[in-house]
Amino acid sequence: MLERVSGPRDLKKMSLEELGVLAREIRQEIIRVVSRTGGHLAPSLGAVEITIALHYVFDSPRDKIIWDVGHQSYAHKLLTGRRERFDTLRQRGGLAGFPRREESPHDAFNTGHSSTSISAALGMACASGFLGESDHAIAVIGDGAMSAGLAFEGMNQAGHLKKNLMVVLNDNRMSISKNVGALSQYLTRLLSAPTYQRLESEVWDILGRIPTIGERARTLASRALEGIRGVFVPGLLFEELGFKYFGPLDGHNLETLVEAFERLKLTEGPLLVHVITTKGKGYQPAEDDASKFHGIGAFDKTTGTLTGRPKAISYTEAFGRTLATLAEDDPLIVGITAAMPAGTGLTHLAKRCPERFFDVGIAEQHAVTFAAGMAARGMKPFVALYSTFLQRAYDQIIHDVALQNLPVRLMVDRGGLVGDDGPTHHGVFDLTFLRAVPNLVVMAPKDENELASMVRTAAEYGDGPVAIRYPRGAGRGVRMDYEPPLLAIGEGEVLREGSDLLVAAVGSMVYPALEAAERLASEGIEVAVLNARFVKPLDAGALLEGARLSRRVLTLEENTVAGGFGAGVAELLHREGMADVAVRMMGLPDRFVTHGRRDELLSECGLDADSIVEEARDFVAGCSSGRREE
Numbered sequence: 001m002l003e004r005v006s007g008p009r010d011l012k013k014m015s016l017e018e019l020g021v022l023a024r025e026i027r028q029e030i031i032r033v034v035s036r037t038g039g040h041l042a043p044s045l046g047a048v049e050i051t052i053a054l055h056y057v058f059d060s061p062r063d064k065i066i067w068d069v070g071h072q073s074y075a076h077k078l079l080t081g082r083r084e085r086f087d088t089l090r091q092r093g094g095l096a097g098f099p100r101r102e103e104s105p106h107d108a109f110n111t112g113h114s115s116t117s118i119s120a121a122l123g124m125a126c127a128s129g130f131l132g133e134s135d136h137a138i139a140v141i142g143d144g145a146m147s148a149g150l151a152f153e154g155m156n157q158a159g160h161l162k163k164n165l166m167v168v169l170n171d172n173r174m175s176i177s178k179n180v181g182a183l184s185q186y187l188t189r190l191l192s193a194p195t196y197q198r199l200e201s202e203v204w205d206i207l208g209r210i211p212t213i214g215e216r217a218r219t220l221a222s223r224a225l226e227g228i229r230g231v232f233v234p235g236l237l238f239e240e241l242g243f244k245y246f247g248p249l250d251g252h253n254l255e256t257l258v259e260a261f262e263r264l265k266l267t268e269g270p271l272l273v274h275v276i277t278t279k280g281k282g283y284q285p286a287e288d289d290a291s292k293f294h295g296i297g298a299f300d301k302t303t304g305t306l307t308g309r310p311k312a313i314s315y316t317e318a319f320g321r322t323l324a325t326l327a328e329d330d331p332l333i334v335g336i337t338a339a340m341p342a343g344t345g346l347t348h349l350a351k352r353c354p355e356r357f358f359d360v361g362i363a364e365q366h367a368v369t370f371a372a373g374m375a376a377r378g379m380k381p382f383v384a385l386y387s388t389f390l391q392r393a394y395d396q397i398i399h400d401v402a403l404q405n406l407p408v409r410l411m412v413d414r415g416g417l418v419g420d421d422g423p424t425h426h427g428v429f430d431l432t433f434l435r436a437v438p439n440l441v442v443m444a445p446k447d448e449n450e451l452a453s454m455v456r457t458a459a460e461y462g463d464g465p466v467a468i469r470y471p472r473g474a475g476r477g478v479r480m481d482y483e484p485p486l487l488a489i490g491e492g493e494v495l496r497e498g499s500d501l502l503v504a505a506v507g508s509m510v511y512p513a514l515e516a517a518e519r520l521a522s523e524g525i526e527v528a529v530l531n532a533r534f535v536k537p538l539d540a541g542a543l544l545e546g547a548r549l550s551r552r553v554l555t556l557e558e559n560t561v562a563g564g565f566g567a568g569v570a571e572l573l574h575r576e577g578m579a580d581v582a583v584r585m586m587g588l589p590d591r592f593v594t595h596g597r598r599d600e601l602l603s604e605c606g607l608d609a610d611s612i613v614e615e616a617r618d619f620v621a622g623c624s625s626g627r628r629e630e
Helices: 008-013 016-037 041-046 048-057 074-079 083-088 117-131 149-161 183-191 194-208 214-223 225-232 235-240 254-264 284-288 315-329 347-352 364-376 387-402 430-435 448-460 507-521 540-550 565-575 598-604 609-622
Strands: 064-067 137-142 165-171 244-250 270-276 333-337 357-359 380-386 409-413 441-443 466-469 493-496 501-505 527-531 534-536 552-560 582-588
Touching: 008 048, 016 041, 016 048, 016 074, 016 083, 016 254, 041 048, 041 284, 048 074, 048 137, 048 165, 048 254, 064 117, 074 083, 117 137, 117 149, 117 165, 149 165, 149 270, 235 244, 244 254, 254 270, 315 333, 315 347, 315 409, 315 448, 333 364, 364 380, 364 387, 380 387, 380 448, 387 409, 387 430, 409 430, 409 448, 430 441, 430 466, 430 534, 430 552, 430 565, 441 448, 448 466, 493 507, 501 507, 501 540, 501 609, 507 527, 507 552, 507 609, 527 540, 534 565, 540 552, 540 565, 552 565, 552 609, 565 582, 582 609
Parallel strands: 064 137, 137 165, 165 270, 244 270, 333 357, 333 380, 380 409, 409 466, 441 466, 501 527, 501 552, 552 582
Antiparallel strands: 441 534, 493 527
16 A cells, blocks of 8 residues: 555545555554664654544645654655655655655644644644635644643634634653643543532433433443543633634544544634544554653664664763762752653652652743742752753743852753754754853763763852753763762863864864874874863863964864854953964854764764864964964
8 A cells, every 4th residue: 555655645545444554554664664763663653543644634735734843754754755765764865854844845844843833833824814825734743742831822822813723632641751740630630520520420320210221321321431521521621722622533543533634624713633542553562662662763673672772871871870879968959851851861860869850841941940949949950951952941041040140950961963863953052052141151071971070060069050061872981980070160171282283172072082183193293182171161271271382272062163162262362362373163064964873964064083183184284373263
């Protein structure tokens, strides 16, 4: 069946029975490819029937289907002319792991972050009205993404405007980790309320008194109980927001989905279609452990075990273990994350000190302000977020944390290029936007052991907020200190002496700088290497001393050059009256970097050891002491 599909129109020629076969084949293809490339397996497996039904009923790309986050879009890619390229998923030059408008006209909106679909779909629905067009706008959003404020902001306006908009709520009872918060408990609370229980009891008694058919009526009522609950209870919330509620529907029953979408296609106004699915559907290991298989590396599809696991612990693991150990001796330490306890390493704290672990759901803004409130009362909050998601909380960092100089510790995971997930997930702007904030100390470790020292330093530092930025993946495999030493704020580390060039590197660029310096030494070029450690405050003493000696400074960072670490060094030299020192900055270019393996992307962006050697060689050979380069 799958080989017969070159686009959505081909689905309309198939029977429901053939669509069922197609669903099975799509799952097999997703498992086959993702087991080799890695990717978001469980969410895509759970949304196969929803995808088929939407494309069967609606007319993409004329009708706009927006996939919230995009974790569940693999079946969509297979059905929209990309089947033959599906083997290139998340590979450099291949298909992106998320919807991309540049990739296909069927990708109506670029996604990668949570909870954007409703606002985007509403914007498209309004635009259709202005343009006199009659296409449909459909947002497919997971239950976890529905917990974020942006989703409700979009729904609030949609209910007010009364535009034709369909929201498909893919309810698998979890986002990445198990859902938390009041919203996820909404249905449970209402179903257990005395009023509901009394009504259910009274109806049960009345049915039993009906002559002759009483018991049969009770049996039928029992079978329909879940449907009755769905109609009268969860819909109340959405109805109050101005949406017509339909469901809950079996998200793996194609006949039910097709019938519902066909009927609702003609319904006016905002609609909420509640669909119940199983995350990881059709692959038992993913059904058994949907969190593990949400986003996963290459694995053995027969056993579900990961292949090619790194020998060194990850930076995330180093942070998680260190914080949990410190928390056992310090009752003021708390950990906060936004729906990513495993992804940020806070599961260690959750196990050892569960009362001091908080998962606030997909709500980064709230996480930061919540931490600020705790810090204002003397606690030591560590907020662990991915760099790309921290962007959502920038106002809170400035207004609620830094302006009040509150000692909130921001753990900025996945800083730099993350690889296969691509531009929506690269954390390449954090050094720039954090460096601009007054009162904020910004650190970046060269390896996992130095990260542990930074975590301990942050725990002891109480004079203001701190951000520690570290990359995705395995560390360097260095020995971990039993008790990580404290670091002096604003003090770097001279790792190598040299008079021809000072290389000032930060974070993940320190070891490539050392490798380049060793190779240049064999050519007679002596390079000093400074592990800056701190992006703010800079180690002015070490930087100025190295600059005076060599008259040349090369900065290295896995961050955009615009406004980053290198810009800070150049500003320092200018302030100190050393404008005659030549400066070159190596970092990420002023563009969005595509997806691919991290080593490939670093090479492409000129941030591998070979590129550093070439740049340094050219710098020393072609730059006189009276010339300044940027």
